[in-house]
Amino acid sequence: MNDLTLRQWLLADAPTSRRHARLSSLYKGWLTLRTNSMAMVGLTILVLLVFTAVFAPVLAPHDPFSQDLASRLQPIGTGGHLLGTDSLGRDILSRLIYGARITLYIVALVALIAPVAGLLVGTVAGYAGGWTDVVLMRITDIFLAFPRLVLALAFVAALGAGIENAVLAISLTAWPPYARMSRAETLTIRSTDYINAIRLQGAGPLRIITRHIWPLCISSLIVRVTLDMAGIILAAAGLGFLGLGAQPPSPEWGAMISEGRRFILDHWWVATVPGLAIFTVSLAFNLLGDGLRDALDPKDDGQ
């Protein structure tokens, strides 16, 4: 099957099987996303980030942990260190490359925990209504009322410093907005005729929530997650900066900024380079999120 016929097959007006229909709608979404050049820039950066993380041992010119006090705080481009060295003479570029793994690890874990928890709480509260709704939403309000970093700090202080606990703490503070959002969506969805129709077929609440409400909440949730990713990376970096996230000598980007802070006036690159990395990845997530919103919005389906 050559390229043209595959394309025609994917864009067929009348799909011939379940798999065909699903692939076809995915492909149409991809086409919408591809027309958005900014989103493609974001996607490219993120693909590069994943690539970097996977091939870190091959890409990194030096060992990220090997110290060389004789050549400490080398400026950018000297002595074979493309982005200079930090206060212990470690190659900043290599540390940045290995740090991509930690960043992705944090992002992936938080993206698995927080939206799922929020979706669960929000849709159950929205669909059940009554007391369930009141109790679940007041709990959500309590979590929302705390400043995010302060709450995360409290959790980390209670659980102990470390990257896993930082992820857990960030997730615990990140789920309430998702819960609020999916509850609001559920409230509009649950009174529609297509939900009434499936209720008249005898479907129970579990089936309605998981099969009928979740698919409609998920697209806006994905958009919201990608938009929040920047904030999550920054929160992780913030915890790292405060010494409560990744522990030295781990090359976490926030921790690297924290280390470079002492020399920021004389040796600006030590803190600036990881800062730029955080900035780039955050920006990439924001751009992609913006594009995904256009591609996934179910309200555009009718047109």
Next chain:
Amino acid sequence: MTALEIRDLDVWFGHAHDRVDAVKGANLSVMQGESFGLVGESGSGKSTILRAITGLAPQWSGTIEVEGQTLSGAKRDRAFFRTVQMVFQDPYASLHPRHTVDQVLSETLHLHGLDNIDKRVAGLLDDVGLGQRFRFRYPHQLSGGQRQRVAIARALAGEPDILLLDEPTSALDVSVQAEVLNLLADLRTKHGLTYLMVSHDLPVIAHMCDQLAVMRNGEIVEVMSSATLRMGNPRHEYSQELLRASVAPQ
């Protein structure tokens, strides 16, 4: 035999001083195999009667009997859903935007505990005059009339005896309306269905139904045969007014 019997039905929304009485003391009975129409202007409570029967309007009092079984509250059991099904007014709102026709129908069949789902889906699509090429389409790839056919197929999936039709054609183009009405008439003959049909369109009711009830402000003002309607001599003055309004040149 009586398929559907309603006595002294009151339906209301809200509580205490916010309470709105949508239906007041309605009585009607539909015989097995009969097609019964409910007419009235918007807000007269005709759709609310259907919603009370299906449990979608939970606050009601009186007696509703379906094939001799008395209903209570808003809970309906599986046997009820296999006896009574409903077609909604707006086919643009009654199909899940993310489910293909195939998903809609096979899930419904699965919920009714039927086997041989693949063959039945094909059969249902043939029944409502949609070809197999529509099987894996999403609702947004269908026209209004095609969507309503899918909704009718979904209602028929559990092989019900009674079909509640909530203005099934009012959201459609005039040309498509006739097609869907003829389809409904054919299906009734083919499957021996009982219809309770709501409409604000007197000609539609006169064409489709044997008996009809005229509603105003939540009350049934007159029950008559459609022969009486066609001859143009309803007794109640409001019915006469409705008739004059619908035959007047537009």
